[in-house]
Amino acid sequence: MMPPEQENTNIITTGNIGPSNVMLTNWTETVTVHAEPSVSSSINNTSSCSQDQVLQGQQEPALSRFTILRASLRPVTLEFADVAYSVSLSTKGTWFTSSEPKSTRTVLNGASGIVRPGELLAMLGPSGSGKTTLLTALAGRLPGKVSGTITYNGQAFSSSMKRRTGFVTQDDVLYPHLTVLETLTYAALLRLPKKLTREEKIEQAELIIMELGLTKCRNSVVGGPSFRGISGGERKRVSIGLEMLVNPSLLLLDEPTSGLDSTTAQRIVATLRGLARGGRTVVTTIHQPSSRLYRMFDKVVVLSEGCPIYSGQAGRVMEYFKSLGYNPGFNFMNPADFLLDLANGLVPDTRSQDDQLEFHGRLDHHDDQNSAKQSLISSYKNNLYPLLISEIHRNARDPVLHSSSLRGSEVQWTTSCWQQFKVLLRRGLQERKHESYSGLRIFQVISVSILSGLLWWHSDTSHIQDQVGLLFFFSIFWGFFPLYNAIFAFPQERPMLIKERSSGMYRLSSYYFARTAGDLPMELVMPTIFVTVTYWMGGLKPSLITFVLTLSIILFNVLVSQGLGLALGAILMDVKQATTLASVTMLVFLLAGGYYIQRIPPFIAWLKYISFSHYCYKLLVGVQYSATEVYDCGLQMHCRVMDFPAIKYLGLDNMWWDAAALTIMLVGYRLLAYVALRMGQPH
Numbered sequence: 001m002m003p004p005e006q007e008n009t010n011i012i013t014t015g016n017i018g019p020s021n022v023m024l025t026n027w028t029e030t031v032t033v034h035a036e037p038s039v040s041s042s043i044n045n046t047s048s049c050s051q052d053q054v055l056q057g058q059q060e061p062a063l064s065r066f067t068i069l070r071a072s073l074r075p076v077t078l079e080f081a082d083v084a085y086s087v088s089l090s091t092k093g094t095w096f097t098s099s100e101p102k103s104t105r106t107v108l109n110g111a112s113g114i115v116r117p118g119e120l121l122a123m124l125g126p127s128g129s130g131k132t133t134l135l136t137a138l139a140g141r142l143p144g145k146v147s148g149t150i151t152y153n154g155q156a157f158s159s160s161m162k163r164r165t166g167f168v169t170q171d172d173v174l175y176p177h178l179t180v181l182e183t184l185t186y187a188a189l190l191r192l193p194k195k196l197t198r199e200e201k202i203e204q205a206e207l208i209i210m211e212l213g214l215t216k217c218r219n220s221v222v223g224g225p226s227f228r229g230i231s232g233g234e235r236k237r238v239s240i241g242l243e244m245l246v247n248p249s250l251l252l253l254d255e256p257t258s259g260l261d262s263t264t265a266q267r268i269v270a271t272l273r274g275l276a277r278g279g280r281t282v283v284t285t286i287h288q289p290s291s292r293l294y295r296m297f298d299k300v301v302v303l304s305e306g307c308p309i310y311s312g313q314a315g316r317v318m319e320y321f322k323s324l325g326y327n328p329g330f331n332f333m334n335p336a337d338f339l340l341d342l343a344n345g346l347v348p349d350t351r352s353q354d355d356q357l358e359f360h361g362r363l364d365h366h367d368d369q370n371s372a373k374q375s376l377i378s379s380y381k382n383n384l385y386p387l388l389i390s391e392i393h394r395n396a397r398d399p400v401l402h403s404s405s406l407r408g409s410e411v412q413w414t415t416s417c418w419q420q421f422k423v424l425l426r427r428g429l430q431e432r433k434h435e436s437y438s439g440l441r442i443f444q445v446i447s448v449s450i451l452s453g454l455l456w457w458h459s460d461t462s463h464i465q466d467q468v469g470l471l472f473f474f475s476i477f478w479g480f481f482p483l484y485n486a487i488f489a490f491p492q493e494r495p496m497l498i499k500e501r502s503s504g505m506y507r508l509s510s511y512y513f514a515r516t517a518g519d520l521p522m523e524l525v526m527p528t529i530f531v532t533v534t535y536w537m538g539g540l541k542p543s544l545i546t547f548v549l550t551l552s553i554i555l556f557n558v559l560v561s562q563g564l565g566l567a568l569g570a571i572l573m574d575v576k577q578a579t580t581l582a583s584v585t586m587l588v589f590l591l592a593g594g595y596y597i598q599r600i601p602p603f604i605a606w607l608k609y610i611s612f613s614h615y616c617y618k619l620l621v622g623v624q625y626s627a628t629e630v631y632d633c634g635l636q637m638h639c640r641v642m643d644f645p646a647i648k649y650l651g652l653d654n655m656w657w658d659a660a661a662l663t664i665m666l667v668g669y670r671l672l673a674y675v676a677l678r679m680g681q682p683h
């Protein structure tokens with residue numbers, strides 16, 4: 001095996017592998033794929049996962065097929081020193097006890113390390129030891145204050161570095177209704193630079209599918225909690241593929257092998273090692289690697305309750321702990337198991353080294369474990385920490401490292417606003433078509449419209465109270481329905497939005513307009529069907545102009561109500577809280593709307609002015625009846641419609657004001673939703 005330094009030199013050159021021949025290996029046999037333009041046809045011919053051509057980990061993957069992507073790969077040396085992080089814990093009081101003052105908990109304390117391009121670093125440690133926190137800090141995504149220093153080629157984290165960083169979270173955040181191919185294709189269209197054509201971007205997605213052995217399931221839906229899709233291992237590979245698409249210089253992964261069988265885990269780590277060997281810097285957290293996996297790591301950082309007990313070459317770990325007097329006692333022990341035992345404070349008993357029972361016999365001795373951990377932490381501080389820090393200082397003076405600037409020629413990864421809007425709109429429509437066009441929803445609207453039509457069957461002005469009731473029902477039903485649908489929009493998509501925006505995938509404005517525009521067709525088609533059925537069945541004025549005006553007012557009301565739903569969802573980001581608030585709001589609008597109560601006390605009468613249903617109702621009544629119209633008010637008498645108490649109370653003089661109030665609400669609620677969304681974004 002080559003010394004790492006020598007490997008690195010090779011690696012950076014192999015990062016520029018030409019597009020013609022790329023060595024890929026099957027799960028079992030080695031094949032050579034000619035990655036020429038016909039590559040997609042070769043993908044299509046592959047029929048099963050067992051035949052997939054999967055990178056076995058020793059070669060640079062065919063990611064760098066396009067010159068522009070190859071050029072974007074900048075070697076990144078990641079250095080972190082004394083990284084510490086605390087979280088504040090607020091203990092909430094119960095009905096019986098008062099709340100205690102906030103306390104802080106140190107999650108990370110003094111983590112240090114160096115990873116160079118071409119290296120694969122694994123973070124090991126028991127559950128809760130701070131691996132994810134450290135990884136998130138290295139990805140520049142940890143909220144709050146992180147102390148210590150984290151540098152990328154000697155520089156702080158920047159937006160340029162953000163675009164060169166791939167971050168695979170522990171939970172796979174994917175759209176459940178999209179297929180594997182669609183997921184990767186939409187990501188490619190959003191993330192790859194403008195300089196690549198649409199076809200080239202799709203081809204890049206196909207290459208990733210082939211490299212990650214996803215050919216068999218390329219047309220299968222990802223799946224979610226309520227319906228099954230691809231397997232857990234395939235989901236994980238899709239998540240990794242999403243980050244590999246842009247050929248990141250720094251790739252960080254949180255538990256990429258958790259829940260997978262050892263063979264699949266081996267393939268994933270082999271792929272990561274292959275990516276590292278192609279000139280990337282790869283850091284992964286891992287729970288309990290087998291010795292086979294452990295051998296693939298170049299470096300390890302071992303954490304115990306947030307403090308490092310080892311940071312350095314993976315191959316030297318046993319030697320180091322042996323020098324401290326900790327010896328597993330038997331040669332065949334998996335180094336990872338040994339490290340996890342040490343991180344838990346389970347040290348071998350030196351008095352009887354080859355007796356395994358003695359090794360584990362001290363499990364119950366809590367104090368012993370704590371003192372063992374403290375001893376390992378102080379050994380790290382005395383032995384390894386000074387070496388690491390002096391290496392970091394040496395690197396800080398290295399002109400070569402600093403010359404590989406990450407800021408220099410910034411690659412503008414994001415596509416244009418319009419392009420982002422188009423892709424996001426299409427993706428949104430595809431993802432939500434099952435939900436928007438669900439039979440249940442259509443049934444709900446059509447059944448209510450027919451039922452209302454039958455209840456108000458051919459009502460006429462002799463029953464003006466009923467007709468006015470129908471108009472009020474229009475304004476309330478089409479206030480409630482879109483409001484509740486819109487509340488779910490942002491809270492449901494929040495994890496995806498945070499993930500994609502953190503990697504600089506698109507502008508928030510593109511997402512916002514695509515999300516709201518995507519919902520419009522269904523939001524407008526449903527009330528159109530409803531009003532058409534109920535209007536004519538209910539015997540409202542048989543005039544086409546009045547019908548069109550009625551429909552337009554209701555559609556306008558729908559847009560306003562949808563805006564309020566979006567704003568509530570974006571502000572609270574919690575469906576339960578938002579629906580509760582929406583129920584209260586709509587109840588107030590219902591009561592203050594002017595139909596049920598006509599003599600509201602003056603001190604609370606202002607409520608109707610904030611109710612969009614009130615304005616909608618007024619406008620509907622205004623277009624339905626003309627000032628000269630009369631109705632049969634009993635005893636063979638005819639009264640003016642405008643004198644009917646419910647209508648008189650409304651005061652239909654200034655309908656332009658009502659239209660203006662609805663317009664202000666339409667713009668205001670949507671603006672509020674956008675601002676709330678922006679404020680909730682990670683910076």
Ligand SMILES: Nc1ncnc2c1ncn2[C@@H]1O[C@H](COP(=O)(O)OP(=O)(O)OP(=O)(O)O)[C@@H](O)[C@H]1O
Pocket residue numbers: 087107125126127128129130131132133134287
């Ligand atoms: N925001 C937070 N609020 C409260 N506690 C937190 C917060 N973030 C992290 N912690 C705590 O910090 C510790 C480290 O968390 P972290 O997720 O980094 O551990 P881990 O080593 O990745 O664990 P696992 O292997 O189980 O994923 C845990 O005990 C966790 O409960």
